[in-house]
Amino acid sequence: MNNNKRRGDPPPSSAQAKRFQQQKPPQSTVDEYEEMDEDVEETLLLREEEEALIRKDEEERGQVIAARLSKWKRPNLSPAYISQSKNIIFQQLEIDYVIGERHKELLSTSSGGASAAILRIFGVTREGHSVCCHVHGFEPYFYINCPPGMTPDVISRFRQALEARMRETNNKNNNVSKLVLRMEIVQKRSIMYYQQVQSHPFLKIVLALPTMVAGCRSILEKGIHIDGLGSKNFITYESNVLFALRFMIDCNIVGGNWIELPAGKYKKTIRTISSCQLEIDCLYSDLISHPPEGEFSKMAPFRILSFDIECAGRKGHFPEAIHDPVIQVANLVTLQGEDQPFVRNIMALKSCSPIVGVDVMSFETEREVLLAWRDFIRDVDPDIIIGYNICKFDLPYLIERAAALKITEFPILGRIRNSRTRVKDATFSSRQYGIRESKEVTIEGRVQFDLFQVMQRDYKLSSYSLNSVSAHFLGEQKEDVHHSIISDLQNGNSETRRRLAVYCLKDAYLPQRLLDKLMLIYNYVEMGRVTGVPISFLLSRGQSIKVLSQLLRKSREKDLVLPNVRKQGSGEGTFEGATVLEARTGFYEKPIATLDFASLYPSIMMAYNLCYCTLVTPEDVRNLNLPPECVNKTPSGETFVKSNLQKGILPEILEELLAARKRAKADLKEAKDPLEKAVLDGRQLALKISANSVYGFTGATVGQLPCLEISSSVTSYGRQMIEHTKKRVEDRFTTLNGYEHNAEVIYGDTDSVMVQFGVSTVEAAMNLGREAAGLISDTFTKPIKLEFEKVYYPYLLINKKRYAGLYWTNPDKFDKMDTKGIETVRRDNCLLVKNLITECLHKILIDRDIPAAVQYVKNTISDLLMNRMDLSLLVITKGLTKTGDDYTVKTAHVELADRMRKRDAATAPNVGDRVPYVIIKAAKGAKAYERSEDPIYVLENNIPIDSQYYLENQISKPLLRIFEPILKNASKELLQGSHTRAVSISTPSNSGIMRFAKKQLSCLGCKALISNTEQTLCSHCKGREAELYCKTIANVAELEILFGKLWTQCQECQGSLHQDVLCTSRDCPIFYRRKKAQKDMAEAKVQLDRWQY
Amino acid sequence: MVAMEVDPSTLQRKQSLYQSQDERFEIKMEKYTGQQYSQIYFARLHKMRAILYSLVEKWKPQLPVCTVLDLELGKECIIVGTLYKHMKLKPCILDEYSKERSVVPVVKPHNFMHSDDQLVLEDESGRVKLGGTFLAPSKYVTGVVVALHGKETTSGEFSVIDILDRGLPPQIELPLDSGEDKFVVLVSGLSIGNEKSNPLNVQLLVDHITGHLGDAKVQNMSSQIVRVVIAGNSIELPLGLVKGQTLAAKDHSKLTEPIKELDILLTQLAAAVPLDIMPGPGDPANFSLPQQPLHRCLFRGASTYNTFISCTNPHWFDLDNIRFLGTSGQNIDDLEKYSEAKDKLDFMERTLRWRHLAPTAPNTLGCYPFTDRDPFLIENCPHVYFVGNQSKYDTQLLKGSEGQSVRLICIPKFCETGIAVVLNLKNLESHTLSLSTDLDL
Known part of the structure; x- marks a missing residue:
């Protein structure tokens, strides 16, 4: 709830607007124990000249959009709505407030000054009309315990003292005539501890603006001198409740429920400020909030926009908004409850070949792309914006990019026509979810629903990339184009850009499919209804706000109040x-x-x-x-x-x-x-x-x-x-x-x-x-x-x-x-552990064949030591949460990320990525963290794997754990014996000492060095030629089989036979194998060629 | 066994002119630089499209030819592209990683078709789902290039009205009937080293061909055999041994014994008659098509004869100007897994009409990632088209609309049936040569 704006203020000078762009975005901390309504921020309204400019610009580009408007626009209002003779019933999704001019008509008799908090409820009617409802007359308040001897006279002095102290501590409120509107005695009881007395007097303090609550509270808690009472400090009650939530509680509004405004009780807003079809003013006491039952348990036809952007990063860098252009934006709009999107389009920079079933819009400049998207948002008017990692990446990027290009008219994405969308850094900390840095983008009236956040919150997965999430829930692998290739595709021709567009569209479609498959809208709206908090709280805040909301609601019924405890x-x-x-x-x-x-x-x-x-x-x-x-x-x-x-x-x-x-x-x-x-x-x-x-x-x-x-x-x-x-x-x-x-x-x-x-x-x-x-x-x-x-x-x-x-x-x-608690599910282990344990359990529990399980373990260990293990099974993945300098203890994945950054910054993992690595053989005494290496690098350079590490540090413990209750000498039986004796180590081909070594051919039979003329075998092995050939060729055949299976699978995933596979998804289980197959293919060819026919 | 005395002046083995056309199947000159499979599809579509376009002009000249992208709603047109078949049951390497392992395998291993299979047409510009009931997905496989007549429907599908039947590829004229009988023996699946393989049968076959068997009449016929073609799976090596790391001495002989045995037989054959040996799926050869010739070092004896030719699979050659094309069976067996026909000959006919020997390569059939060409295209219709390692012998003379005629032959596995196939070059008639001793023994 940080959407505070002052509507009545004079437009700021352009210098002020500029200053905003340059200054560092303010840090806000949304955490569990300290919630407050923030101070009013700098207003960001547009100047009239600017507005005129935008309008002119829109007219010019209107033609591009005009043809599509009929599909984009919401249904027209019926005459009953226009004549205001109809009750307006809508499902609300978002509630915030602004500080603006008091509505003089609705609030004729009251004590307040010129400014007041106005709540805004955004929602959708059953017919699909968008609604913005300004609610007037609701005032912020909290309680303190009432000291004895509170006569009206003392209260009046108390009020004045408080008013004075508040003016002292904060001079921002100088233009407000009265800060403390009222103080009245009410009968309440603290929720804390069993009390035999049913109620005590409390003082209810009503303030002019919600932003004053925090200051006023701290004055009272620290102590204030009141004439006649002396210096006193107070325990405050319910002084820590967000204003919008307070309003919802007092009006019995729960997240995502239906609200009714009877005809005659609302007024059409005269100077409309939003792009909603129905914009109205009303008094908070006239609202009818329907409990979510029967007819009112249904969902309105929300418009859900799922989008994804592509940026052309420079080689060696993750895209940065200052430098790198936005080249494509893919959009899908779906009506809640329908299974197909009704708008599918892509906005591309430079020409892009058509795609069946998709409206491809090409633009010559980035400015046009961004503005087209802004217009699209305005016209299609989505209620919910979804995507994957949009809150941390896509949305901030678009806004920062527009700022970098000085397109000041871009960030008008909310439903308030003339307010700019801003980006703030926020930290979310919660006992349950840990500390997470994020960006907060405020888009008034539209709920942001980032599937990435949902996944992180609701599911324990080994990886949260869109690829592995969709593999997990939708059962399909998604191709992943590394950001270093994207620029190449963009700089190609309209065909390569089309290729990129298809990829971008898929990324926009998957979040929608996840949303449908996991029924997230239903679950989250229901959660909002049950716990009474707005939908947006559910993702941006922790668990406790939900309990608090219920506690406050229940307490209010019983005249109990909650103390604000330190x-x-x-x-x-x-x-x-x-x-x-x-x-x-x-x-x-x-x-x-x-x-x-x-x-x-x-x-x-x-x-x-x-x-x-x-x-x-x-x-x-x-x-x-x-x-x-x-x-x-x-x-x-x-x-x-x-x-x-x-x-x-x-x-x-x-x-x-x-x-x-x-x-x-x-x-x-x-x-x-x-x-x-x-x-x-x-x-x-x-x-x-x-x-x-x-x-x-x-x-x-x-x-x-x-x-x-x-x-x-x-x-x-x-x-x-x-x-x-x-x-x-x-x-x-x-x-x-x-x-x-x-x-x-x-x-x-x-x-x-x-x-x-x-x-x-x-x-x-x-x-x-x-x-x-x-x-x-x-x-x-x-x-x-x-x-x-x-x-x-x-x-x-x-x-x-x-x-x-x-x-x-x-x-x-x-x-x-x-x-439970067994390595089949742990995320930090390599796949080998998981497969081995799963297979063993399968053999033990389902087949009831313990000897087979033991044999399986032995074979696996033997394969591991003999270097026959598929590398992808050995990859360990860890999340990179901070850069190396911030870690006090050196860890394998962080060190590796640093080394990779030195090698090639383009493909190196960034903070937030998961880093895949394997443990390699290295000099004696090398620390474990020094032995981590990028699997691709290992493949390309033939670096030997430290199989002992895997045996000792990865598989032995979990294995012994499951076998110890079964076998007498599990350790001896499994980890010692003939199967552990044969060990083969492949030599590195281009590292360390090998760089100084001279390459010479060796006999394929006995590895004896041979002169080049003999080509394949030494004279001793000549007699075994047929046998050795058979082995070589069997090896080649096997590699060919794999090559075929792997690469055709990737063609299948990408959905095209005639184009090269670009996918670089490291989460895909066959990614490393596929890479290896490519290398093996080349090697097999060389080997075969050595046996000249 | 005592060979009968034969007067060499009266029985001279007939000769024929042999010319190998296998160059296209050799990968010796290819260099692997990390390429993928898109290029072979691209080459295939490119080449095939030129052919199809020329045919479309005669087929439905009034209709426009479109790419997938240019399709307009409701407008009838012709599109040319590569078919792709979505198959629910198709085995997939990702299944190895699936979380839930099923206790019982669901799919039967010999056929992966399902009633929900769906055809898609793809060209460089995009993909479109094929609708309508005209095309039966069960008949087609991924990789076939087709020209379709139809229109885009509102659901975004391309509703197919007709498909271009391009007929058989053009054929060089069959040489004039020379009037004399000349025979070619086609055999496959000797499987030396397989427990089921009866060494007596093989020896009988060799003796028959070399003229060491039968009466004068039989020997006379033997002398008319001008060539033997062995279409794959000559040896069966114990798999475990080949893959094992180190070999014990006793296993060593197990591995080389069948190779030696085969070499002895082939030496006998090569001494008497020109011989082509093709690698097959079970031979010590590479896996992907085209399979490269079996290595000389396996045939120390036979390879010293210039009549011994180790060739590729597929194998394409001219014999007295009669054009032969054959495979060791993988192409047809793969079609059987992913589509349906009344018999193997039907599959063979389809590959000729599609003008592609192995459309499922590389999708389900292993294949070398060629970059600039697709060696499996059939630009000229062969006169004889054979596939090896089939379960039974079958043959048919296929006639094309432009006078083409092709002898189709399924060669049965010798080790299971004891049957070799004899083809008369004079009239392209074929019959079996049964050497099964099972009944007698």
Whole structure:
């Protein structure tokens, strides 16, 4: 929410506008614990002359666009809309505010000055009309506790003192006549701690502008002198709530819901400032916010723009906006709910051959390309802008490029006609997602939805390149053109540029397909609706804002207020985490039943009424004399009152969330329409995630409202439940009680317990599992419930948090192989580890053939040591998050990136890229980080791989882990023996000492040196000619087979037979093999030629 | 076995004029500089388009000829381009990396067709999906260059109305019937070293050809054999041994024994009759087409005769001005995996009509990445077209609309059937020569 602009201000001089371009963009920090409405920034409105210029320019170029307008424009307004006789009902997507002139008509009676905050709601009606609604009359406020003796007179003096202090500390507000509008006494109660008194007086402080809240708060917290009361400092309440969110909470608006404005209650804006079809003014009290149910659970036909740009970088550099032109922009526009885009076009610099089904627009100058795109955005008017890494790359690049070219009229991309789009550096830090640098581009009224951010947030993947993401979710490899080739294609002819355009279009299409496939719009809108935050918050902020929003909403209903607590030091207050029962490691060949607690933490919070407002402070425990039957003492020693004294807010939120999830799941079963199903499934998922994040919110020490008493109580109960379950199972299911065997709990984790009942069939284990779950559930306080879900059979328990097994939910057929904590999923390992472990588990668990698994391991180790391993299996990938200087410890990938930069800056990895490397043989004593090398370089120069490193540091540990429970002498059996003896090392062909070596032919049979005339074999080996030839030729044949398979596959991926494959996607599993095949082909040819016919 | 005494003056082996046309299949002069497969497609399309354009003028002169890019909605036209067949079941090297390994392989290994297969036409300018029911995807394969009549529909597909049947390639005239019988023996799949291979059968074949068998009549016929062509898979070497790193002494003999055995047989043959040996998929030769000649060092004995010719696969030669074209079978076997026809002869006929010996190369059939040419184009129609290593013998005389006539022959695997094929140069009639001893034994 940084879209603050002052509408009423005089237009700034051009010098000012210029200064903006030169100055460094301000740094803003959007993090979890400090959220504030920022100071008003420099206004960036256009001068009238400038506007006129733009208009003239548009007219000139209008012809290019005119033909396409009919397809681009939104549907025309019906007469009922034009005559304002119709209720306007729209789905809102984005809410922000500006500071502007008070609406004199709507706010005739009020105390404020000339300026006021105006909220803007952007949305779309059912017919697809765009709406911009200016909401007036909502004022920023917060609370403080009211000291005794507050007479109207004292309050008035207090107000004046505060007003004076605020003017002192900040002279920006000089042109505002009254800073503190009102101070009034209200009856509220703090959410913190159980209190017997129902309410206390609080002072509600209403300010003129949202940007004043932060300053005012700090004055009050630090202390202020009030005549008659003396110097006082205050705890402030709800002083840290973003203005737009405050508005949404107070008006019951949730993210992405429908809003109705009855005819007559809104006014058409006279001096329109937006490009929306319906621009109206209204009072905040006249808004009708519809809960997302029934008809209002649907989605409006949003316009979703998916785009991608290509830039022609200079050789050796990643494209920089200062130097490198934007050469192509590909756009696809899709209506929400339709499966095909209705606009597909590409804007290309210089001529570009046509593409079937795509509107190709060629321009002679970059200026025309950029302006055409701006016009396109204006005309097609997208509600949501998606793409891959658009927030960090594409959008900032376009804007910075326009600035570099001095095209001042370019960055008008938002829905506010005369406001410039700006770029800011932002840092996003969150406990869950870590620190991420990003750029923030504000485009008013349009939601940016960067699929790259979504992937990073929602999925754990080994790589986040568009290629590997689409390979993962869409099951197809995408060709990847390295940015160093792009310039060559651009400088070619219209055909090569067409080639580039096809590539660019594909990059624009994939995000849309991902969006559809993963149903992200549904899931995110549902998440917004459930938690009540705007869609844009979901990507730009962490988890806690969602809980906070719900907490604030609930508290408001109950007249509770949330204190603004100083953040606590992050080091303090750690508490014991979840329990893990001792794992009895081993390979279990009898079925293992798994008993799970359904939503354990939320259930505990509900069962024991754990909340801020039910927590009793230690003093109160002593003073209040609460009867023991009314309180729960948690295993961690805290006291909470039971719900008969005070019902907790958190339990209530959780109950609602879980009840809603139950409903959604029930509806999901009923639903037939796939769209409806998508919405419901998105909702139930959102509800589940939200329920689980409540616990985290209370434990986030640098969060909005941490309360470790709650979180440590939750985990302590969790531990108790697990222990209790173990005991009950082992006491009950015994031969003494008439069961066939004694049950044994072999392992227990956070919310599940693994039991071996001793029976040998899956079905019998399932029956006992169900029985146990039912029995034990009855001993818990509701709604804590133990469920029986699955049986593992066989089950390989390696240690805590690591296991593998076949997963059965019905007795006839296993569902899948399930692994946890095993190298099949870790991202840092090379593919060899993953393949080896997966294959072994497959052999052990599915084939039940342990000797075969052992043999497989031996063969693999032998291949590795004999240098027969496919290089792509040995590539290790690590993300480069900072440059070398910023790392204190030297690491392999960072060092390599530095070395590569020295070799060729063009292809070297940049910060944010993942760096692939292999470990090579090097001088004795060389550090591991010095032995990393670029796989391509290794291929090209025949550099020997350090197979011992791979054996010792990569595969041995994970292997031993899975084999130790199975084999007696796993280490001896697997890692020693004849298969480890034969070792072959290829010699480097052009490094180190070899540069001084003289090349001489050697006999293909025995490697003896031979004079050149003999060509192939020494005299001793001449007799073995046929045999040796057969071997050579078999080798050649194999290389040819691979060459054919690999290169035709790449042709298939790129979708063209007649053009060379350009792809340089290092994420593609066959990339290195393909490169190697090329080299092998040349070598095979040479080898064959040596055997002259 | 005692050879019968024959009067050399009465039985003289007939001669014929032999000229190899294999130069185009040699890659000795090619240099690999990292090229990919696009160039061979490009060369193919370029060459083929010239031919197709000249035919289109006679076929449908009233229609405009377009590139894929110039297609206009609803306008009928002719487009020329390379077919590409999207195949759901086609095996793919990326499957090796797929996350979910299936427990049972889904695809049957001999045929990868599926009812959802989709044809696409591609030229240098772009691709377009082919619609309509005229073209059956099951009949076509990736790599064939075609001229299509049709129009672009609103869905962006090119709806095909007709396809140019270009007929057989032009043929040089068949030389006048000399009146005398001259035979060529075609054999393939000797598979020496294979357990199933019966050494007696092979020896009988050699003895028959060299005239050491049968009565005077048979020997007379033998003397009329002017050439033997061995169409691939003469040796079968134990794969594991070839790939192993070091060879134990006893394995050494296992590897060289079949080679020696073959050499002895070939030496006997070469001493009596001119002989062409082509490499096949199982031979110690390179894998990609064109396969290069088997190395001399494998045939220490036979290679000393000038009648012994180790040639390429495919093999193209003239015998008494009769043009022969043959392969060891890979081209036809690959078509069978990716398309459908009533029999192997049908596949053979298609390759002639497509005027391309191996359209699926390089897509599914290994092939050298040529840069400036496509050696598999059939610009002139052969008189005899044979493929080796088929499951059974089959033959047909194919007639073209312009008087062309081609003898198509499927040569069965000798080691399984004991059958060789005999072709009479006089009238291009062929029959089998069965040497199977299985029934007798």
